Structures are given as structure tokens and as C-alpha cells.
Amino acid sequence: MAEVRVSFLGTGAGNCIHRAHTAIVLDCPDGTRLLLDAGSGNSALRHGALLGMHAEDFEHVLISHRHGDHMGGLPHIQGRRTQVAPTASPLVVHSLEESLAGLQNLFRAVSITHQVDQDSVTTTDGNRVVAWDPVEVGQWITLGEDTRASCFLVNHIGGAVGWRVETGGISVVFSGDTRYSESLVEASQGADLLIHEALSTDDDREGAASRGHCTAAEAARAAALAGAGRLVITHIDTPFHHNTQPLAEEARAHYGGPVSVADDLHITTVSSP
Numbered sequence: 001m002a003e004v005r006v007s008f009l010g011t012g013a014g015n016c017i018h019r020a021h022t023a024i025v026l027d028c029p030d031g032t033r034l035l036l037d038a039g040s041g042n043s044a045l046r047h048g049a050l051l052g053m054h055a056e057d058f059e060h061v062l063i064s065h066r067h068g069d070h071m072g073g074l075p076h077i078q079g080r081r082t083q084v085a086p087t088a089s090p091l092v093v094h095s096l097e098e099s100l101a102g103l104q105n106l107f108r109a110v111s112i113t114h115q116v117d118q119d120s121v122t123t124t125d126g127n128r129v130v131a132w133d134p135v136e137v138g139q140w141i142t143l144g145e146d147t148r149a150s151c152f153l154v155n156h157i158g159g160a161v162g163w164r165v166e167t168g169g170i171s172v173v174f175s176g177d178t179r180y181s182e183s184l185v186e187a188s189q190g191a192d193l194l195i196h197e198a199l200s201t202d203d204d205r206e207g208a209a210s211r212g213h214c215t216a217a218e219a220a221r222a223a224a225l226a227g228a229g230r231l232v233i234t235h236i237d238t239p240f241h242h243n244t245q246p247l248a249e250e251a252r253a254h255y256g257g258p259v260s261v262a263d264d265l266h267i268t269t270v271s272s273p
Ligand SMILES: [Zn+2]
Pocket: 013, 014, 022, 067, 069, 070, 177, 235
């Protein structure tokens, strides 16, 4: 039976003091490995190494948006990858043009020797170490023999998207960061797994919305309306780190399928229906 393995390298909100920032690995049935967001600093590298996944093992990165907790780790992933495998094929980074422009500025700011342009990042030795792949909303990109992905706009900051990945008859949707989003509900129809952010419970709904985020109830409503097979909540803020039960309980009141809350280094699998 086809199976996608989902490894959570980081599950913390931007200001969370306990968890690494957002980075999720999908290992697809056709052998394709996808990194959804890149965490910040060296968190994805550290947690990836603990799970036996190293920078040189990543080829495709799908970026949700240009906030530091989602893309800040990319220069370090590239740096380590180039150190270990200097002539490897470039790391291919997929996102909307607007987010890639932010990433290019980040690489220009932190890189001492690399040449950064609109197409790629190149070392002084002439090796292309990053290739930028600007995508359009709704465009399907082929990432493996039987793996494709498409992004959809969400309600967070300019250029913020979520991603739908289809592989081996299995569909996985990742919300990125978002307030409650109709476009996410539409793009998530029939997904086997919905990985959705939630910053708080409904008693701080306005606070979550003002920061561009969802509550657990809103994530669950999206899962219910999408008919998703399963919901995993992530992007956990400091007050919920030690006890994620309130998030899970609130979600279960709005969605009848299985609900769990991700933790750093948590691995789960999704099988074909
Ligand atoms: Zn975030």
C-alpha cells in the first residue's frame, strides 16, 4: 500500500520559546522527498539530522511565505548542502515570486561570497547551489515520477500560500500560516491529511486573527468543510506547548475525523485510501 511519511522538524509559532520553527518533510511513495518550509536558523538541520535527514538529502523546498520562521533556515540548509556536496544539483525552491524576492533579499543579506540573482544562487566556484522556481497560484508542478504540488493563496501576508501535494493516490495539504481561509477549504477538498496551523483556542480568536492566524476551531471547521480524512494541528505557541489538549479538544468539537497536534520530531504516515 502506498504511504507518505510526514516528519515534523519544527512545529512552533514564530514567538514560541519551546519548539523549532515550521519545517515538515514529506517522503513520498515514489521516493521524492519534499521539505515544506525551512524553519529558521539551523533548527531544520538539527532536527533533520536527529531523524537521519541531512541537507544533501533535500532537493525540493516548498515555501509558504516570507516570514523568518518559515524561510530563515534556508541559507543554512544551502550552506551545509554546499559544504557536504559542493557539486550537487541545485536546491530547487518553489514559491510565489513575491516570496522568492524576499528569499533572494535574505540570501543577499547573509551571503558573503555567493552571487544571488532572480534565477539562482551561485558560488564563487560557479556552482549553482539554489535554483528559484517561481510558481503561479493553481499551477501544478511535477516534483517526482508520481508526485505533484500546487499552491493556493491564504489569508496571512502578501504572497502567503498553502500547498497541496498529490503522490501515489494520496493528498496532503499544508496550510502555511493563515487566518480562516475559504481558498484553503476549496484547495483541501478530499485531502487525506490536512496539516493546519492554529495559534490559540477560540477564546482568543481576535488575538489570533490580528496576528494573521487561526484558532483550533477554525482549523477544524476548514477540515470539516474540506472533508479531510485527518487533521494535524501545528504552529503551536508558547502557552500551549506543555498542554496541547485544549487545541485538540476544541478541534474535535468542530470536526469528526481524527485530530492530533504535532510535536517536534513527530513522524506520522498517511496511507492511500
Ligand atoms: Zn509562522
